[in-house]
Amino acid sequence: MPHVERGMTVGLFGGSFNPPHQGHQLVAEIALRRLGLDQLWWMVTPGNPLKSHNDLAGLGERVELSRRMAPGPKVKITAFEAAHDLHYTAQTLAFVKLRNPGIHFVWIMGADNLRQFHKWQDWRAIAETFPIAVIDRPGSTLAYLSSKMAKAFSHARVDENHAALLPFLRAPAWTFIHGPRSSLSSSAIRSARATNKPARS
Numbered sequence: 778m779p780h781v782e783r784g785m786t787v788g789l790f791g792g793s794f795n796p797p798h799q800g801h802q803l804v805a806e807i808a809l810r811r812l813g814l815d816q817l818w819w820m821v822t823p824g825n826p827l828k829s830h831n832d833l834a835g836l837g838e839r840v841e842l843s844r845r846m847a848p849g850p851k852v853k854i855t856a857f858e859a860a861h862d863l864h865y866t867a868q869t870l871a872f873v874k875l876r877n878p879g880i881h882f883v884w885i886m887g888a889d890n891l892r893q894f895h896k897w898q899d900w901r902a903i904a905e906t907f908p909i910a911v912i913d914r915p916g917s918t919l920a921y922l923s924s925k926m927a928k929a930f931s932h933a934r935v936d937e938n939h940a941a942l943l944p945f946l947r948a949p950a951w952t953f954i955h956g957p958r959s960s961l962s963s964s965a966i967r968s969a970r971a972t973n974k975p976a977r978s
């Protein structure tokens with residue numbers, strides 16, 4: 778797990794990164810800037826529990842490619858979940874919180890994940906324990922209107938103009954951040970590779 782000092786603000790950005798792309802880079806940059814983070818942990822998961830792992834590249838390869846993609850020294854590439862046998866985000870977050878007292882954490886995800894957040898293990902517990910920043914993504918811009926999580930925690934939504942306060946707020950607290958968007962996706966890159974065509978950016 779990356780080293781942190783008490784009082785720091787840290788964004789937790791979990792992903793398959795199969796492969797990592799400029800869309801992930803953009804999310805990391807937006808989160809660092811808008812949330813005023815000291816660090817962003819780019820956590821390469823052993824595997825999303827809701828996705829097939831058939832075409833999942835090895836962890837080492839995804840970590841190495843992520844390192845090349847990391848936008849600056851505040852972004853820490855890590856794969857500690859695999860090393861500690863953590864497969865669900867709720868487990869990971871409980872582990873991280875226990876080991877790092879006095880750190881202000883925020884969970885970061887793209888808007889597509891907001892749409893299916895209610896399918897995650899212990900999703901309510903996650904939202905009640907960690908502030909969450911959702912970053913806009915083409916195709917999921919209106920996710921905050923329809924998603925179960927957004928409805929269940931509508932009272933806890935924070936205006937994105939106050940996003941820099943999010944790390945210091947007591948959960949539940951979440952915000953939806955608009956800004957520059959990227960249409961890139963790992964699945965498009967994988968299928969473009971399979972057919973030898975470039976993916977749209």
Ligand SMILES: Nc1ncnc2c1ncn2[C@@H]1O[C@H](COP(=O)(O)OP(=O)(O)OP(=O)(O)O)[C@@H](O)[C@H]1O
Pocket residue numbers: 791792793794795800801804885886887888889890912913914915958959960961962963964965
């Ligand atoms: N273009 C993007 N814009 C905003 N968020 C993104 C973008 N691409 C990925 N993310 C977010 O980054 C995190 C990691 O995503 P992931 O590694 O699954 O990439 P992906 O492109 O969504 O992959 P796939 O196409 O295989 O589902 C998730 O929270 C996802 O919502």
Ligand SMILES: O=C(O)c1ccc[n+]([C@@H]2O[C@H](COP(=O)([O-])O)[C@@H](O)[C@H]2O)c1
Pocket residue numbers: 790791792793794820822824825826827828864865866867890896897898
């Ligand atoms: O814990 C769960 O039930 C769960 C379900 C779906 C996704 N996640 C996590 O969400 C993060 C984003 O996943 P992905 O595949 O969209 O990059 C990654 O850290 C996954 O492990 C977690």
